[in-house]
Amino acid sequence: MVEQLLSSPLGEVRLRCWPHRRNERLQAWDGADRYLLEQVVAQQSARPWLVFNDSQGALAVSLSRAGQAALSCTDDWLAYAAVNANASDNGLAAPDWAWLDELPARLAQQAVGGVLFKVPRQVPLLEAQLAVLCQCLPPGMPVWLAGLDKHLPRHLREVLDTWLTQVQTLPGRFKAHGFSAVTGGAGPADADSRLAAVVDWPEQGWQLHNRAGVFAWQQVDIGARLLLQALPDSGGDVADLGCGSGVLGMAMLAQHADARVWFCDSSRQAILSAGDNVARCLPAAGSRVQFHQGNGLDELQQRFDHILLNPPFHRGAAVDTAVGKMLIRHAARHLRPDGSLRLVVNRHLDYRGALSRAFARREIIASNDKFVVWCCRP
Ligand SMILES: C[S@@+](CC[C@H](N)C(=O)[O-])C[C@H]1O[C@@H](n2cnc3c(N)ncnc32)[C@H](O)[C@@H]1O
Incomplete structure (x- = not known):
């Protein structure tokens, strides 16, 4: 204790x-x-x-x-x-x-x-x-x-x-x-570039503007890149769970004209960055997006056709998969009966037990030397 x-x-x-x-x-x-x-x-x-x-x-x-x-x-x-x-x-x-x-x-x-x-x-x-x-x-x-x-x-x-x-x-x-x-310092001459990162994403033709403190703020994360190759082939109601700068949900908005995306994160800077990035890169998608700052999907009544998750694996400084496993349980509770969770995880971290307790059907649909992408259904 x-x-x-x-x-x-x-x-x-x-x-x-x-x-x-x-x-x-x-x-x-x-x-x-x-x-x-x-x-x-x-x-x-x-x-x-x-x-x-x-x-x-x-x-x-x-x-x-x-x-x-x-x-x-x-x-x-x-x-x-x-x-x-x-x-x-x-x-x-x-x-x-x-x-x-x-x-x-x-x-x-x-x-x-x-x-x-x-x-x-x-x-x-x-x-x-x-x-x-x-x-x-x-x-x-x-x-x-x-x-x-x-x-x-x-x-x-x-x-x-x-x-x-x-x-x-x-x-x-x-x-x-x-x-x-x-207090009383002058601040640096290059303050603007130290407080926000501008990231070119040529595959999408987009430029992301990420606020300080956001996960992978100067790049599109390599785990996210693998998940981007294995996105669902239909739209509907989608949760980008732990959205960071919003890359996964934005790709769904771009690929599926009928997709509506809930960008969810516990970080305020992440939610604000995802909002800025949607407004800048997908200005016509404004009526198809919602933003939720909180613990996972807590407080949301919505059920989803798809949930996308690149989970955090640290709590404070320690490697800890507990938050990722909690988000997997949230996903299982918030999917429609025919919905799916797409989850990208580091190969060396074991989520099999959490996935098998929460989902009846599970398969690996993409992998490389560092990551695997799971597709899980209720
Ligand atoms: C590995 S990052 C993934 C970010 C983004 N989806 C990507 O693929 O680049 C995990 C995200 O989960 C968020 N997060 C951590 N704990 C959370 C929680 N309890 N509820 C919601 N989001 C959380 C972090 O702030 C971070 O943005």
């Missing part, structure tokens, strides 16, 4: 990873959370803290426990759900929340006292978040950052020096390092 009681100078809170799983192996906080919680005590603020990338609520829920307010921002709907669930489990109100694209408007109305920043592993997402600080906060606002040593990006210090000022590397603790800085 993993430890659930997080003790910090702000008090004790009970935290569980969300979605809840039997025999959970992951603890809901890490050394970087503990590092930042120590800094908060040293730097009490009367105004709310702006908190980035708090994946399960270690920061925002602990602040709330100590009577300090937080405005929380991450890219992931699962983090949003986790923070709310853990606040509620501790008898506390849900912390205030804004997605990154909403933050400029929110910060124009609401003053914050300082910034607590868990450094994300993807540098583009980090830079997109720092860009908002650079644009929207007054100079001189304190910013405290921390990340686990094993996850810190290699050129982190250079990146921080570009967007912030007075950056100092702090001593290591809890297998993490911290940095203190203040």
Whole structure:
């Protein structure tokens, strides 16, 4: 059983990873959370803290426990759900929340006292978040950052020096390092190309514009490329489950004039990128698309003729097929009786058990040295 009681100078809170799983192996906080919680005590603020990338609520829920307010921002709907669930489990109100694209408007109305920043592993997402600080906060606002040593990006210090000022590397603790800085950096001259990737896709004659933090943001993923060769030969109602930049659903829209596609992802940047890409590359398809940010197909009543899935196989930093297996179960529940799931997976990861429990009929319809594509039917 993993430890659930997080003790910090702000008090004790009970935290569980969300979605809840039997025999959970992951603890809901890490050394970087503990590092930042120590800094908060040293730097009490009367105004709310702006908190980035708090994946399960270690920061925002602990602040709330100590009577300090937080405005929380991450890219992931699962983090949003986790923070709310853990606040509620501790008898506390849900912390205030804004997605990154909403933050400029929110910060124009609401003053914050300082910034607590868990450094994300993807540098583009980090830079997109720092860009908002650079644009929207007054100079001189304190910013405290921390990340686990094993996850810190290699050129982190250079990146921080570009967007912030007075950056100092702090001593290591809890297998993490911290940095203190203040807002007021100028940002890089090439900011636009660092915050969005333009990807040519000559096979389709399209140019994708992907926001920072989206999976495979500078290319069409090689697993997705194999699945693109094995798409269904009819349209109907289609879910692009874990859509990322939207490549799979967009190909269905282009190939089948009767296809209606639900682009589904837990990442806000992914959903916004898929929306931008459909509008830019398939402007006439606007009436055939829907967008759903959430956990898989939860909250959707819709049944589908086809579901396309290139599943995530990490949770945080760890290789973990649990999310992929959960999405396979979602697919089985949301298919029409004559529908099909097309799934591309790495050869070395074993989904056979999950597929055979969820689907009566399964066959491999494409493969190469790295990936296989399954077609599964109820
Ligand atoms: C391997 S990427 C595939 C992206 C895209 N379909 C492609 O083929 O390039 C997996 C996607 O699943 C999303 N994802 C991860 N967990 C999810 C969840 N619980 N619900 C919905 N989407 C999720 C990730 O944000 C990511 O965009």
